[in-house]
Amino acid sequence: MWVSKIELVCFKSYQHQEFTFPEPSNGKNVVLIGGLNGYGKTSILEALYLCLYGKDALAHLARAGLKTDDVRGYPTFLEKAFNGEALRDSRDTMLVRVTVHRSKLKAIEITRKWYFRSNGSWTDEETTVRAITRNVPEMPRSDGKNGFNLADMLDDFFVPAHIAPFFFFDGEEVKKLADQSRIEQVKQGLEGLLGVVLLRSLSDRLRQFEQSRRQGVVTVDEERLAVLERSLRENERLEREVVQQIETAKEQKRLLTAEFQSILERVTSAGGGGGDTATYKELVEEREQFRNAQRENLRAQEEILSGRLPFHLASKPILETMRHQLEAEVRYFKWEGEKQALEPRKNEFRTALDRQVLPSIDPPLSDSQGAALNARIDAAWGALFYPPPDECADRIVHSYLSPTDRTKTLEFLDSIAVSHREVQDLLSEHGHLTQRIDDLGRKISKLEGIDRDGTLAALTQELKAVQQRIEKCDEDIRTEERRKTALETDIVRQRADFEREKKKLDESSPLRSIITKSERIRAVIEDLVPALFPLKVKELGSSMTQVYRQLAHKDQVSRIVIANDGTSKILGKSGKAITFDRSAGENQIFATALIAGLAKVSGINAPLVVDTPLGRLDSRHRHNILQFWTNDATRQVILLSQDKEIDPEFHRRIARHVSKTYLLEHMDVGDGVGRTSAREDRYFVEAAE
Numbered sequence: 001m002w003v004s005k006i007e008l009v010c011f012k013s014y015q016h017q018e019f020t021f022p023e024p025s026n027g028k029n030v031v032l033i034g035g036l037n038g039y040g041k042t043s044i045l046e047a048l049y050l051c052l053y054g055k056d057a058l059a060h061l062a063r064a065g066l067k068t069d070d071v072r073g074y075p076t077f078l079e080k081a082f083n084g085e086a087l088r089d090s091r092d093t094m095l096v097r098v099t100v101h102r103s104k105l106k107a108i109e110i111t112r113k114w115y116f117r118s119n120g121s122w123t124d125e126e127t128t129v130r131a132i133t134r135n136v137p138e139m140p141r142s143d144g145k146n147g148f149n150l151a152d153m154l155d156d157f158f159v160p161a162h163i164a165p166f167f168f169f170d171g172e173e174v175k176k177l178a179d180q181s182r183i184e185q186v187k188q189g190l191e192g193l194l195g196v197v198l199l200r201s202l203s204d205r206l207r208q209f210e211q212s213r214r215q216g217v218v219t220v221d222e223e224r225l226a227v228l229e230r231s232l233r234e235n236e237r238l239e240r241e242v243v244q245q246i247e248t249a250k251e252q253k254r255l256l257t258a259e260f261q262s263i264l265e266r267v268t269s270a271g272g273g274g275g276d277t278a279t280y281k282e283l284v285e286e287r288e289q290f291r292n293a294q295r296e297n298l299r300a301q302e303e304i305l306s307g308r309l310p311f312h313l314a315s316k317p318i319l320e321t322m323r324h325q326l327e328a329e330v331r332y333f334k335w336e337g338e339k340q341a342l343e344p345r346k347n348e349f350r351t352a353l354d355r356q357v358l359p360s361i362d363p364p365l366s367d368s369q370g371a372a373l374n375a376r377i378d379a380a381w382g383a384l385f386y387p388p389p390d391e392c393a394d395r396i397v398h399s400y401l402s403p404t405d406r407t408k409t410l411e412f413l414d415s416i417a418v419s420h421r422e423v424q425d426l427l428s429e430h431g432h433l434t435q436r437i438d439d440l441g442r443k444i445s446k447l448e449g450i451d452r453d454g455t456l457a458a459l460t461q462e463l464k465a466v467q468q469r470i471e472k473c474d475e476d477i478r479t480e481e482r483r484k485t486a487l488e489t490d491i492v493r494q495r496a497d498f499e500r501e502k503k504k505l506d507e508s509s510p511l512r513s514i515i516t517k518s519e520r521i522r523a524v525i526e527d528l529v530p531a532l533f534p535l536k537v538k539e540l541g542s543s544m545t546q547v548y549r550q551l552a553h554k555d556q557v558s559r560i561v562i563a564n565d566g567t568s569k570i571l572g573k574s575g576k577a578i579t580f581d582r583s584a585g586e587n588q589i590f591a592t593a594l595i596a597g598l599a600k601v602s603g604i605n606a607p608l609v610v611d612t613p614l615g616r617l618d619s620r621h622r623h624n625i626l627q628f629w630t631n632d633a634t635r636q637v638i639l640l641s642q643d644k645e646i647d648p649e650f651h652r653r654i655a656r657h658v659s660k661t662y663l664l665e666h667m668d669v670g671d672g673v674g675r676t677s678a679r680e681d682r683y684f685v686e687a688a689e
Helices: 041-060 073-081 084-088 150-157 171-178 182-193 196-214 222-269 277-313 316-355 367-383 403-413 420-448 455-506 510-535 537-551 584-602 619-631 648-657 684-688
Strands: 002-011 014-020 030-034 093-101 106-116 122-133 168-170 557-562 568-572 608-611 637-641 658-668 674-680
Touching: 002 041, 014 674, 030 648, 041 073, 041 093, 041 106, 041 150, 041 168, 041 608, 041 637, 073 122, 106 150, 122 150, 182 196, 182 510, 182 537, 182 584, 196 510, 222 277, 222 455, 277 420, 277 455, 316 367, 316 403, 510 537, 537 557, 537 584, 537 619, 584 619, 619 637, 619 648, 648 658
Parallel strands: 030 637, 030 658, 168 608, 608 637
Antiparallel strands: 002 014, 002 093, 093 106, 106 122, 557 568, 658 674
């Protein structure tokens, strides 16, 4: 698969320019397009996105300042993209044409045109697609007409819009990705790979639909409902902030732990313990193990006190009544689901009955008799399902819970038992751990007392200071987790109140019934998104490992492991986690490996189009990443580079892999308007001679 042609007409600074690219072959899979900053490199990437995806490209054009799918974003961008000379000459059309080959015999040509008024305001656009077989183009098909949809075709033939950022991207965007925490990097990548962006977009559009429809249904209770919703949304926002603070504290603890280990190594090197360094290090590490065990013990105590123990204040009959009601509701909705699943069979039966002509009915049924027969069919069908089985709930008490929430609640009720022995064991364990920590502290102090020149004492004080900061992080995490638990409790209560009041309103109007269905779909989406991550994390970790080991010039990495929550660990050959400094280069290598790993997991062998490809990388990393791009000789790689990234010397080193080059030239044509042209088979190496 490769892009064989990009044609620009009146787009940005290009009046008319064609870029043609050969099929990757004989180890030549790289195309270099060189240009100084402001000469039109990024315009090529933007044109590719706009031609393929139209308005859907907005989310990926961060360099153009379009970060949201705003109703004015697309027109504004198009009006700024319309060539200044064309506007000055009263021309009215801007065009981008892209030809993509699946093989030598099959290709598609996508042409997107935009039309403008004489004042430069955008009015309309049209998109046509031609299939090309053996270099013979077929009749064009228009996007959105006669059942043809370009987006569906790209899903099958080329690259879906939500996967495109793994193949067509700006090196500046990789830098931004690298500046985020690695958890956020992985989460964003997985969400793009799994189409979560589309699901969330659907959820947002459903929410907007609900809000617009609610405006037409006003009751005296609407104000109370709005207050309840505002309070609920505020607590949900606070909960997200608390979760972020917990993640930040955990990240800080991870860095402090790495610093602690580093200082401990320095203590050992300085002769900690008067020559008995092994003993000193072992004692410190053993004390840290006991402290970790003590923290886990405290978490277990808090879980009992704030989680299970409060339910023991309720009487057993109340809990049993709640359990039986939930179980009956679970059975009811299971029965209702089965009933709804069979509903289409009734219509099939009715259709089959209407088609029967034998035996004949003489005289034919009158309209009233036919209606009576249909009524009997409906009654007979309904009798198959009513009344519901005896074990189903007669009424739904917990209507604010989804089926998944009911199951989770039952599982929780099964786990709330707390015995006296369990509490006593935790307290005894805590006392034992405290005693062991104190004993080890006294032994460590004895070994520290042998220090003669004061070096060890200074390092020991530094070690203690870091340990105190780690303990402070632990305390902050526990505090925020308690706050999170309290917020979750409030949110559950508020959501129940909100759902109960909203149900009263929704049941009073057919329109509200539609809104309720929309909300149920959003609830399904919210439950679905977290369940998607485990489907790909293992495969992504394996793919990232292969790429990372090719890109990084440190060879101690064995593999990258990704957990279901998006956390990642870089493991050494011993199987232990490695903590690298978060240098700009290391972070960009991780982010680049993530993008490459996601592209590999997607299973699409699409071209790579990269603007500003080498960013902040040092010469060794630049060599590694270019070698990675050239290793797969079948994948086309189009690099949009300025002269300081792939300079003349670097160009000579990779020349055997380069199939085509262009050099962008720019000139001022007056009135602040520039014109870009591309010189074929030229690059900076020639311009410098």
